[in-house]
Amino acid sequence: METMMTVVGSGPLVSCDGPRAAAAAKEQTLVNKTSSSSSSSSSSRLHSKFKPATSVVPSRVGVFWGNEKRAWDCFGKQFVFRKGLKTGVQRHPLTPSKLAIGRFPKGVSTTVMELFCKTDTEHCGAIFEDVPHVTDWLPDLQTYPNPLKFNPAYSAVKQYFVENDAVVTKDAVVKMTTPWEGIHFRRAGPREKIYFRPEEVKACIVTCGGLCPGINTVIREIVCSLWFQYGVRDIIGIVGGYRGFYARNTQTLNPKVVNDIHKRGGTILGTSRGGHDTMKIVDSIEDRDINQVYIIGGDGTHRGADLIYQEIKRRGLKVAVACIPKTIDNDIDIIDKSFGFDTAVEEAQRAINAAHVEAESADNGIGVVKLMGRYSGSIALYATLASRDVDCCMIPEAPFYLEGAGGLFEFVYRRLRENGHVVLVVAEGAGQDLVAQTLESNELIDASGNHLLRDIGHWLSQQMKDHFSKLYKEPVTLKYIDPTYMIRAIPGNAADNVYCTLLAHSVIHGAMAGFTGFTAGPVNNRHCYIPIARAVETQRHVNVSDRMWARLLSSTNQPSFFHDKDLQKRNVMIQTENGDEFTEEEYETNGDSEVNGYTDNGSENLNTEDAEQPALVTTIPPADPNVSQNNHAP
Numbered sequence: 001m002e003t004m005m006t007v008v009g010s011g012p013l014v015s016c017d018g019p020r021a022a023a024a025a026k027e028q029t030l031v032n033k034t035s036s037s038s039s040s041s042s043s044s045r046l047h048s049k050f051k052p053a054t055s056v057v058p059s060r061v062g063v064f065w066g067n068e069k070r071a072w073d074c075f076g077k078q079f080v081f082r083k084g085l086k087t088g089v090q091r092h093p094l095t096p097s098k099l100a101i102g103r104f105p106k107g108v109s110t111t112v113m114e115l116f117c118k119t120d121t122e123h124c125g126a127i128f129e130d131v132p133h134v135t136d137w138l139p140d141l142q143t144y145p146n147p148l149k150f151n152p153a154y155s156a157v158k159q160y161f162v163e164n165d166a167v168v169t170k171d172a173v174v175k176m177t178t179p180w181e182g183i184h185f186r187r188a189g190p191r192e193k194i195y196f197r198p199e200e201v202k203a204c205i206v207t208c209g210g211l212c213p214g215i216n217t218v219i220r221e222i223v224c225s226l227w228f229q230y231g232v233r234d235i236i237g238i239v240g241g242y243r244g245f246y247a248r249n250t251q252t253l254n255p256k257v258v259n260d261i262h263k264r265g266g267t268i269l270g271t272s273r274g275g276h277d278t279m280k281i282v283d284s285i286e287d288r289d290i291n292q293v294y295i296i297g298g299d300g301t302h303r304g305a306d307l308i309y310q311e312i313k314r315r316g317l318k319v320a321v322a323c324i325p326k327t328i329d330n331d332i333d334i335i336d337k338s339f340g341f342d343t344a345v346e347e348a349q350r351a352i353n354a355a356h357v358e359a360e361s362a363d364n365g366i367g368v369v370k371l372m373g374r375y376s377g378s379i380a381l382y383a384t385l386a387s388r389d390v391d392c393c394m395i396p397e398a399p400f401y402l403e404g405a406g407g408l409f410e411f412v413y414r415r416l417r418e419n420g421h422v423v424l425v426v427a428e429g430a431g432q433d434l435v436a437q438t439l440e441s442n443e444l445i446d447a448s449g450n451h452l453l454r455d456i457g458h459w460l461s462q463q464m465k466d467h468f469s470k471l472y473k474e475p476v477t478l479k480y481i482d483p484t485y486m487i488r489a490i491p492g493n494a495a496d497n498v499y500c501t502l503l504a505h506s507v508i509h510g511a512m513a514g515f516t517g518f519t520a521g522p523v524n525n526r527h528c529y530i531p532i533a534r535a536v537e538t539q540r541h542v543n544v545s546d547r548m549w550a551r552l553l554s555s556t557n558q559p560s561f562f563h564d565k566d567l568q569k570r571n572v573m574i575q576t577e578n579g580d581e582f583t584e585e586e587y588e589t590n591g592d593s594e595v596n597g598y599t600d601n602g603s604e605n606l607n608t609e610d611a612e613q614p615a616l617v618t619t620i621p622p623a624d625p626n627v628s629q630n631n632h633a634p
Ligand SMILES: Nc1ncnc2c1ncn2[C@@H]1O[C@H](COP(=O)(O)OP(=O)(O)OP(=O)(O)O)[C@@H](O)[C@H]1O
Pocket: 208, 209, 210, 211, 241, 242, 243, 272, 273, 274, 275, 276, 297, 298, 299, 300, 301, 302, 303, 304, 305, 307, 326, 327, 328, 329, 447, 448, 450
């Protein structure tokens, strides 16, 4: 594992505002960090927490109290440093009153330190996942007072500057016995000292990947905040994504240029997939004398940004790389949620509403809406919960099936019978296994290497039409709505615009303070700096064993599509034509396993010409206004 002791702000700190600043600089927290944000180091640090006792002894970055030989956590648990490594430990006094919420030995100073546990199973307290700083490779950099100190808008704010030892816990819910445990990130916000003189800053902004509501707001706020809060005057836009660094001209940005762009969807800078060439990009950064790089994008963009940061570090440049997570799919882990998500969910309501109106107005109306979400069904989940008009929501994380007991066809049939119409929401990444069974499998990828998914919405609609037209005399009326690009190509709503503003502020404060290789976002509602690679180490998914998915299931009363046959037998109620209800098991025991066209092996007893006319319900009976299986009234 690659870890390194780094002293932020150490060395001969020269300050431009005299002894007070020098003293303050001296007091800078000594922080032990991993040497880079490379996924290998951060992941091993993270995963070491979960390694079995037999594995290699890990090192931890944590908040402890002690000296070079021993340390205590806030519960008085003692740790001994691993022999031979103790000399590397750096200590720095923090403010006990602020950090200590438990009991710790009297008289020992608080410490942020690299802690080597004796054994892997030892309780190691809080883990601090810090971000890199330009002084990691340029230790003698000069600091400057933050101009916000003299800004009338901010100087009146009490405690405007964020203290260097402020961290935010990843898990808001902790155990009373070990409240300190878990991962912590550096709190975002303006620092008293900055590492870039505003007149020397040359900042650039680039947007990559798919569109998302609010990108223009982030661009606007980065420009305006650099301009008005820090007095930066040299800001350029890189046009057309990563490849714009080396293949396109740049665009000058100032408050006038960006004044009303937040009212427009998309990105004024343009975006693209593919075209990441680390060397060419960093050459371009060097050639243009850029020293702050603001990168707005999703997981792929972050991977590219990490490579840029690594190369900048390798070349020893004084350049800060700061990311803003952008993903309509809300699939970036750690942060509470991504900007534009609320807007997208809101816009999705319009599509669902339309599908509902269409379905309701037709005989046996089925409305199908496909929403974005490659690997994460967040938009579909939230849009369904918000709407209450949806009968069934299908997402990539929850496999489903069409035929047989407990399948989607059966469910749709029932809802049609009960309510006269049905509305289905399907995330684009849902049911890919099913589509693959019937469509030719050509593995296609986009320019960034992302797999191109098969069109589940279109496929599902066709399957529905085929199934119901074969089975019933009365065909269904199916309307398929694909609002995919409509929900992401719009401007951010009010809440997202405020969120984008905070994100922009977080990144510029971080970059001005010399942090680099980071992305910013709220963790438990507090903005943080997260190492880039750490932010994309895992992908956020809807957790189907979580209460949120349970809320959806209980709201729609849709099948859970569990494959466990016993579970199906317990849960699936079968209603015969004369209204009697049985569980599937009871029904089978009674010797007749064929219900409403479904046999117990899941195959349909179809109303085809050569098949013997089975005892089927061949028309969908009119809706019974007194029966509703879901929580929304028919
Ligand atoms: N592993 C990687 N290494 C370097 N660059 C990458 C990597 N993955 C993607 N990129 C680059 O990042 C940019 C955007 O990537 P991608 O198209 O995957 O979108 P994204 O940032 O994930 O956003 P979205 O949310 O739309 O998927 C592209 O220019 C691509 O070349």
